Structure formats: C-alpha cells, structure tokens
Amino acid sequence: MKRSACDADLDTPRPHERRPSFAPDGRPPPPKISKARACAECKRHKIRCEFKAGETNCTKCIRSGIKCVINDFSQKFVDDDVMWKSQASTTIQQLQAAVTQLLHQGGLPDLSTYSSGEGLSPVGSQERRLSSESPPNIKPNPPSLIMDVTREPSPEPDLQDRELVPAPMRSLYEVTKLRNLRNNAIEQPKVTLLEEDFISRGLISLQEAEDLFAYFSRTMNQLLWGGIILVHRNLTSVRRASTLLSAAVLTVAALHIPNRTATLNLCYGEYVSLVSSMSLTRAHTLDDIRALCVGAFWLSELSWKLSGHAVRIATELGLHQSYQKMMRGHNDQYERAQLWYLLYVCDHHFSIAYGRPPVIHEDAAIRNCEAFLRSPMVVPGDIRLLAQVALFMILTEAYRTFGSDTEQALTEGDFGQLRVYNVALDQWRLLWQPRSADSAYVRTYPSKGVVLHYHFAKFQLNSLSLRALSPTNTPVFSIDRKESANIAISSAMACLNMVLEEPDIRDAIVGVPIFTHTMVTFSAVFLLKAAVNWNSAYLSLDGRQVRRLVERVIELLNCVSAGERHLTRHIARGLGKMLERFDSWDTWQAGGPAVNGHGGGHGRPGEVSRSGSEVPGGANAMAQGFPPPDLIYDMVGTYGFGLDENFLDPSMASFEFLAQ
Known part of the structure; x- marks a missing residue:
C-alpha cells in the first residue's frame, strides 16, 4: 500500500520534535558540542563572523585593520578534556603496574582477582568512612594504625546448639560479631617465596647457607632429642616452609662454628627482625613455633622471650588440645602433640631454672605422657623428650611446694x-x-x-x-x-x-x-x-x-x-x-x-x-x-x-x- 504525502509528512519530525538517533546497542549518542569560531570583535558587535578562503582573519577585522582574536570556549573545553583523559589514562596504567608489583612482592593474588567497589576490604571501607567524617585539614590514620572493630557477616547464634559451655570469648563473638575479639581462622600464613628471602637477597651465599644447615642437622638437631625439632631434610624445604625457621637454624649454626662472626651478625639481625615483625600477626605455622624454640634453646639473651611467645602462638593454634584429639584416634594430631611436649620442656628450661613460674601447667597431655608413647608413630627422640617432661613434672611440683623466695629458708x-x-x-x-x-x-x-x-x-x-x-x-x-x-x-x-x-x-x-x-x-x-x-x-x-x-x-x-x-x-x-x-x-x-x-x-x-x-x-x-x-x-x-x-x-x- 502506497503512503500518501500526508502520511510521509506526519512521519517527518518537526524541528522542535527532532528525534534522537540511537546507536546500534540502543544507547543515545553523546551530545554534540558546538565548535563555533566567532572572533571577539564580531561577538562584541553581535554580527556574523565571516572568513574568506585562505584567510586567518575575518572580513570585518580585515576591513577595520584590527587583530582578529578567536574566542572559542567550547573548543578549548574539548581540547582540555582530551588532554585530561590522556593524562588520566597514563596515570592509571602507572598505578596498575605499581599495585601489581606490590601484590607480587607480598605473595598476594593478581590484581584481576579483586573486584571493584563492593569488594574492598573492611580497612579500606573504614578508611573512606573516616575520611568523609574527618574535619578539614585532618588526615585519617593510615590503614595499619586503624583499630579494626568491623563486624563479620555470619549466622546468628544457634540457641539449640548442644555445646552449652564453650570458651567465654566465643559467646562474646557470637553476640558482637567483632573480628578483633577472636582469632581469625580465615587468615592464612603468607606463602614463602624463595626469591624474596634473605638468602636470595644476598645476605649470605647459598653455599654458606647449605653448609650451616648441614652442620645444624647433624649436630644440634640430633642432640635435641634425635632431630624432632627440625623435620625438613634440606635447606630448600625449610626456606619454602618458613623464612623464620631458616633464619633461626642458620643463626644457631653460625654461633657454633668458629670464624663465622660476620655471618652470625647478619643472620641474627634477620632473625630478630622477623621475630619482631611477627609479634602482632595471627598467621603462624608449626614451623614458626619451631623457629622460636630453636632460638630459645640456643640464644641465651632471647630464650625467655622466645619461649613465652612460642607458647602463646601454640595455644592460638590449639596445640594444647592435640593430645586429646590424638587419643580419640586422630593420628594427624601426632606432630602437634609432640610439639606441645617440646614446648613444655622449653618453657620449663627457662622458667623454674630462673626462679620464674612456668606458663604451661600439667594438663592431661603432660600427666598422661606414657599414653602418648604407646602410639605406633613414636620415634626414639620422643622417648628422650618425654623423659625431660617427666623430670620437669617433679621439679615443678617441688617449685610449687618450696617456692623461689631466696629469703625463705626451709x-x-x-x-x-x-x-x-x-x-x-x-x-x-x-x-x-x-x-x-x-x-x-x-x-x-x-x-x-x-x-x-x-x-x-x-x-x-x-x-x-x-x-x-x-x-x-x-x-x-x-x-x-x-x-x-x-x-x-x-x-x-x-x-x-x-x-x-x-x-x-x-x-x-x-x-x-x-x-x-x-x-x-x-x-x-x-x-x-x-x-x-x-x-x-x-x-x-x-x-x-x-x-x-x-x-x-x-x-x-x-x-x-x-x-x-x-x-x-x-x-x-x-x-x-x-x-x-x-x-x-x-x-x-x-x-x-x-x-x-x-x-x-x-x-x-x-x-x-x-x-x-x-x-x-x-x-x-x-x-x-x-x-x-x-x-x-x-x-x-x-x-x-x-x-x-x-x-x-x-x-x-x-x-x-x-x-x-
């Protein structure tokens, strides 16, 4: 059917009814910015500014003999916008490269794995909130100094839970949801990168580190109950497991070998630095505890501090409960229970011997150490270790009976x-x-x-x-x-x-x-x-x-x-x-x-x-x-x-x- 001229005229939009043209994806095009080039003189007289072909000045300015000055604010806006976008794009690329390098050095996932906006960490969102609420000219604290009292999304307390007497702090967490009231089980230890430890940084050579490790393995490690404190067979395994443990082993070895004072100073400084940096973190491994024990057993000026720190970390990891779990048939708890016995001896070496009360008391694991020795996984070193446990049980009881008051005679x-x-x-x-x-x-x-x-x-x-x-x-x-x-x-x-x-x-x-x-x-x-x-x-x-x-x-x-x-x-x-x-x-x-x-x-x-x-x-x-x-x-x-x-x-x- 042919359309009449009237119908075609009806479909043609009038100037005030001009319909916007849409892009193929359905979105309206961006608004067009006028690029008028009227000079300042013509604008002042409100007349049309005309240019002849090949001329840079308008007709009126040529006729008047004055300088033709173009005053195009819209064009200036367009030029500035293009320049800003170019600079912003370069800056963003630089920031992405810097963040990628920092994430790699920290052993964190790639930048692409992080979501934008809603995926920010609580510390980041808290920093933005503090920034918006802070008075002018006052900078908020850096993220590392901000107290984390954020709440975690988790199920509401189950009133029908059969466990009526959990740890009191657990009940408090269930009610408040405050993260800093509990040990965050989600936090995992950082993966140790061989390319970033003190050996790769050139603090000591790889050959010297290998020599020190071999010396420790065949001497001190064997004297301390048959090698149960260092379960790794080579230096690479130790470096992958814990930089702190490798620093402890090399420090103690350098202390025992003549003419290694320079190496001792370097390793000792690295070990102390690592211990200091881990003092407030919650991400620890069993090898980190071993590293503290190695230092405690052989570094006299640090022994008391290190043994106490090791015990606190062990209780955070639940090692004091490993014996009971092992007795219930969980053989995977053997290594943890063994380490708890080692900590008991370490704690008592540097407590009652110095007239100080020990931290670890005689719990079920200590009192029933003979039951532990009935495990098929027991090695000769366990017998030597448990002999020390039994000895210090006697000395601890005597300490509690007679005390450590030097002015109190028997x-x-x-x-x-x-x-x-x-x-x-x-x-x-x-x-x-x-x-x-x-x-x-x-x-x-x-x-x-x-x-x-x-x-x-x-x-x-x-x-x-x-x-x-x-x-x-x-x-x-x-x-x-x-x-x-x-x-x-x-x-x-x-x-x-x-x-x-x-x-x-x-x-x-x-x-x-x-x-x-x-x-x-x-x-x-x-x-x-x-x-x-x-x-x-x-x-x-x-x-x-x-x-x-x-x-x-x-x-x-x-x-x-x-x-x-x-x-x-x-x-x-x-x-x-x-x-x-x-x-x-x-x-x-x-x-x-x-x-x-x-x-x-x-x-x-x-x-x-x-x-x-x-x-x-x-x-x-x-x-x-x-x-x-x-x-x-x-x-x-x-x-x-x-x-x-x-x-x-x-x-x-x-x-x-x-x-x-």
Missing part, C-alpha cells in the same frame, strides 16, 4: 617432703635411662644425658637446704639439713665430673642447649661459694678439690671448637675471673702468699694452711668485718639461680644489640 618439717622428691628423682633415673637408646649421631649421649640431668635435678633440689642461711650467724645444722646439703655438693661435683670424664658428654658440650651450660655453670659457682662460706666443720667439701675441678672445666671450655660469641666462651672467662677472686680470698684467709699461685686452706679456725701458717679467723672472718671479694656473696640454694647472660661475663650484654 624448715625442719620441709625435709620430709624433700626426701620424697629425692626418691622420685631416683625412680625417674631407673625408668628412663634404660629406655634411652644410643644414637648413630651422638652415640651414648641419650642415656648418659639422663644421668647428667639426674645429677642436675638432685643438685638443684637439695641446694634448697642452704637457702637464706647466712654463714655470719651459723645455724645448728640438723642431720637432715646436713645430709641434704652434702647431697647437693656431691651432685654438683658429679655434674662437673660427667662433663669432664664421659667422652660422649664432653664431645657434645658445645652443641647442647644452653640449659646444660647453665647448670654446669651453676654447679661450679655453687661449689666455689660453698667452699668460701662454709668450712668442712659443717659440709663435706675440699676447697682444693673444688678449685681443681673448676679449673679443669675452664680448660675444657677454652679448648672446645665454637664461635667467638658462643656461651662457653663467656662461661670460661667468667669462671676464670671468679677463680682468681677465689684464690685471693683463699690467700687472704691463709694470712700469707699463695703456694704455686693457689690459695691456702679451707678457713677453719686453727687450721694450718698449705703455706704452713695458721689460718686466722677462718669462717668467722666475715663476722669480724672482712668483706669477701666480688661475686663471692649471696648464699646458694635459691632454686632459681638467677644466672643470665651478664652474670659471669658482662660482655654478653652487647650481643643482643648486634642487630640494631
């Missing part, structure tokens, strides 16, 4: 309980020494180590008999007190003799944890002090024998192969200084010059010294106002001997500042 009624603990230690040795099998790496050290720790414990426990007693006002020694004090003396001498006479103990003296070094030192200091403060009228103690024994310990520690900053070096120097003061004190007591550089007798009134002169005053010399030399003071038997890295050698104090 009463006569306390010696009955002290005998009970002595019997418990005897039974402990009879049980665990036969169970500790020899090792291909450390030979008879496992069983001989049980005997050594037995003497440590007997000495530490029985030294309490002399606690808070002053030689200036000598008490009447009861049979029980004298018996206990003499047990302490004989046990201290047995400790030193084992270190000197047993080949496998002597060969291992460098690589053992610092608890052993500390107890050897305590034994030597105890004997020197006892020889000065108490004469043989009260205790069975030969001053000449003590002096020779300590002298041999110093010779041994000076001869061992160890790094310049190893604890044995400082112990040898400190004991040497104390032995010089002991000689001065012994000479002064004898009232004449020393024989062969040694002192006189024991200080008994009327006793003839080795120089042939009678000893004036003897044990009553201090009561007559003669002060003893430095470091020969404070009666022993504190049960918490207070030996730190500065006690014997003040130069140790500078070690902790190496990384600063």
Whole structure:
C-alpha cells in the first residue's frame, strides 16, 4: 500500500520534535558540542563572523585593520578534556603496574582477582568512612594504625546448639560479631617465596647457607632429642616452609662454628627482625613455633622471650588440645602433640631454672605422657623428650611446694617432703635411662644425658637446704639439713665430673642447649661459694678439690671448637675471673702468699694452711668485718639461680644489640 504525502509528512519530525538517533546497542549518542569560531570583535558587535578562503582573519577585522582574536570556549573545553583523559589514562596504567608489583612482592593474588567497589576490604571501607567524617585539614590514620572493630557477616547464634559451655570469648563473638575479639581462622600464613628471602637477597651465599644447615642437622638437631625439632631434610624445604625457621637454624649454626662472626651478625639481625615483625600477626605455622624454640634453646639473651611467645602462638593454634584429639584416634594430631611436649620442656628450661613460674601447667597431655608413647608413630627422640617432661613434672611440683623466695629458708618439717622428691628423682633415673637408646649421631649421649640431668635435678633440689642461711650467724645444722646439703655438693661435683670424664658428654658440650651450660655453670659457682662460706666443720667439701675441678672445666671450655660469641666462651672467662677472686680470698684467709699461685686452706679456725701458717679467723672472718671479694656473696640454694647472660661475663650484654 502506497503512503500518501500526508502520511510521509506526519512521519517527518518537526524541528522542535527532532528525534534522537540511537546507536546500534540502543544507547543515545553523546551530545554534540558546538565548535563555533566567532572572533571577539564580531561577538562584541553581535554580527556574523565571516572568513574568506585562505584567510586567518575575518572580513570585518580585515576591513577595520584590527587583530582578529578567536574566542572559542567550547573548543578549548574539548581540547582540555582530551588532554585530561590522556593524562588520566597514563596515570592509571602507572598505578596498575605499581599495585601489581606490590601484590607480587607480598605473595598476594593478581590484581584481576579483586573486584571493584563492593569488594574492598573492611580497612579500606573504614578508611573512606573516616575520611568523609574527618574535619578539614585532618588526615585519617593510615590503614595499619586503624583499630579494626568491623563486624563479620555470619549466622546468628544457634540457641539449640548442644555445646552449652564453650570458651567465654566465643559467646562474646557470637553476640558482637567483632573480628578483633577472636582469632581469625580465615587468615592464612603468607606463602614463602624463595626469591624474596634473605638468602636470595644476598645476605649470605647459598653455599654458606647449605653448609650451616648441614652442620645444624647433624649436630644440634640430633642432640635435641634425635632431630624432632627440625623435620625438613634440606635447606630448600625449610626456606619454602618458613623464612623464620631458616633464619633461626642458620643463626644457631653460625654461633657454633668458629670464624663465622660476620655471618652470625647478619643472620641474627634477620632473625630478630622477623621475630619482631611477627609479634602482632595471627598467621603462624608449626614451623614458626619451631623457629622460636630453636632460638630459645640456643640464644641465651632471647630464650625467655622466645619461649613465652612460642607458647602463646601454640595455644592460638590449639596445640594444647592435640593430645586429646590424638587419643580419640586422630593420628594427624601426632606432630602437634609432640610439639606441645617440646614446648613444655622449653618453657620449663627457662622458667623454674630462673626462679620464674612456668606458663604451661600439667594438663592431661603432660600427666598422661606414657599414653602418648604407646602410639605406633613414636620415634626414639620422643622417648628422650618425654623423659625431660617427666623430670620437669617433679621439679615443678617441688617449685610449687618450696617456692623461689631466696629469703625463705626451709624448715625442719620441709625435709620430709624433700626426701620424697629425692626418691622420685631416683625412680625417674631407673625408668628412663634404660629406655634411652644410643644414637648413630651422638652415640651414648641419650642415656648418659639422663644421668647428667639426674645429677642436675638432685643438685638443684637439695641446694634448697642452704637457702637464706647466712654463714655470719651459723645455724645448728640438723642431720637432715646436713645430709641434704652434702647431697647437693656431691651432685654438683658429679655434674662437673660427667662433663669432664664421659667422652660422649664432653664431645657434645658445645652443641647442647644452653640449659646444660647453665647448670654446669651453676654447679661450679655453687661449689666455689660453698667452699668460701662454709668450712668442712659443717659440709663435706675440699676447697682444693673444688678449685681443681673448676679449673679443669675452664680448660675444657677454652679448648672446645665454637664461635667467638658462643656461651662457653663467656662461661670460661667468667669462671676464670671468679677463680682468681677465689684464690685471693683463699690467700687472704691463709694470712700469707699463695703456694704455686693457689690459695691456702679451707678457713677453719686453727687450721694450718698449705703455706704452713695458721689460718686466722677462718669462717668467722666475715663476722669480724672482712668483706669477701666480688661475686663471692649471696648464699646458694635459691632454686632459681638467677644466672643470665651478664652474670659471669658482662660482655654478653652487647650481643643482643648486634642487630640494631
């Protein structure tokens, strides 16, 4: 059917009814911007501005002989818009490249995986909210300093939940939904990139790192219960698992090898830096806990801090519940339960030995350690570890009974309980020494180590008999007190003799944890002090024998192969200084010059010294106002001997500042 002219005329839009033309996708086209080029003179007279072909000035301006100035604001707007968009596009590309590099360095997903707008993190949205609410000229805190009190979307509390008595903080979280009130289980440890750790950065060479790792694996790792603290077989595995653990291993190894001071300083600084940076994070692994334990066992100036930090992280990861889960048939909990036992020993090495209460108490896992040993996954190192657990259970009970107050002397009624603990230690040795099998790496050290720790414990426990007693006002020694004090003396001498006479103990003296070094030192200091403060009228103690024994310990520690900053070096120097003061004190007591550089007798009134002169005053010399030399003071038997890295050698104090 043909359309009439009227119909066609109806379809033609009038000027005021002009219909917009649409793009193929249905969207209206952007509005067109006029590009008028009227000059300023023509606009002023409101006339048409005409240009002839080839002319740059309009007809009126040529006729008037004036300069033709184009005043096209719309064109200027278009030009500026194009320039701004070009600059913005370049800036966005630069920002994308920078963000991509930062995400790669942080081990985070690519930029394309992040959604825009609604996918921002709570910290980012909170920062925008704070920015909009902040007064003018006041900048909001950076994201790292903003307290995260955001709420998490999660199901409402189930009132029909059968678990009526969960942890109180869990109930609080269920009600408030505040993220910072709980351990965020969603947060995962950052994947360690080999290309970004301190070895790849060139802090130390890969070959040197391999040598240090091999040394740690075959020595210190074997001495510490058969290698259960380091389960990785090569350096690459450790680096992938935990940069903190690799730094700990290399630091401890460099500490033990001569002429590695420069490497030690570098590794120590990296280790301290990593520990500091992880102190407030929640993303941890079992290898991070092992790294803290490695530092605690061998770095004396950090041991107390590291052991406590390791225990707190372990409880956040639920290691204190792993034993119960393992007993219910979850064999995947074996490694976690084993690590909890290791933490118990580490905690007690650096708590009751220093007169401080331990953090880990004797829970079901500790009390039932024998049940753990019935697992088919148990290795010989577990037996050695659980022997230590059983020993410290006895010492912890004694600590709670007698306390650590150095001014509280034991009463006569306390010696009955002290005998009970002595019997418990005897039974402990009879049980665990036969169970500790020899090792291909450390030979008879496992069983001989049980005997050594037995003497440590007997000495530490029985030294309490002399606690808070002053030689200036000598008490009447009861049979029980004298018996206990003499047990302490004989046990201290047995400790030193084992270190000197047993080949496998002597060969291992460098690589053992610092608890052993500390107890050897305590034994030597105890004997020197006892020889000065108490004469043989009260205790069975030969001053000449003590002096020779300590002298041999110093010779041994000076001869061992160890790094310049190893604890044995400082112990040898400190004991040497104390032995010089002991000689001065012994000479002064004898009232004449020393024989062969040694002192006189024991200080008994009327006793003839080795120089042939009678000893004036003897044990009553201090009561007559003669002060003893430095470091020969404070009666022993504190049960918490207070030996730190500065006690014997003040130069140790500078070690902790190496990384600063």
